[in-house]
Amino acid sequence: xxxxxxxxxxxxSEGVYSQICNACVNALAVEKNxxxxxxxxxxxxxxxCNNDAEHYINLEK
Ligand SMILES: [Zn+2]
Numbered sequence: 001x002x003x004x005x006x007x008x009x010x011x012x013s014e015g016v017y018s019q020i021c022n023a024c025v026n027a028l029a030v031e032k033n034x035x036x037x038x039x040x041x042x043x044x045x046x047x048x049c050n051n052d053a054e055h056y057i058n059l060e061k
Contacts, residue, residue, distance in 0.1 A: 003028065004059045009045035016060045018045030019053035034058050 004010060006028055007018045019040035020030065028046070036056040044053045 003030070003034075006047060007045040007059070008047045009043070010059060015058060018057050018059060020044055020046060020055050020057045021049065021051035022054050023051060024049055025055065030057065 004016070006024075009018055011017045019042055020035070021044040024030070024044055024046040025035065034057050036058065038056065040053040040056045042053055043049075044051045045057075
C-alpha cells in the first residue's frame with residue numbers, strides 16, 4: 001500500500017505534502033518521521049476523513 005494513495009489532498013509545490021489528523025496517523029500506522037508536528041491548517045487529507053488536521057505529513061520521505 002502506497003501511503004500517498006490514501007490522500008485526496010496532496011500539495012506538490014515545495015515537496016509532496018498533505019495534512020493529517022491523529023486518528024489517521026494511528027489508522028494508517030504512519031511513521032513518525034514523516035510528520036511535521038507544527039499545527040497544520042485545514043482538514044485531514046486522507047480520503048473519507050473530514051477531521052481537523054493536527055500535522056503536516058511529508059509524503060516524499
Ligand atoms: Zn484523518
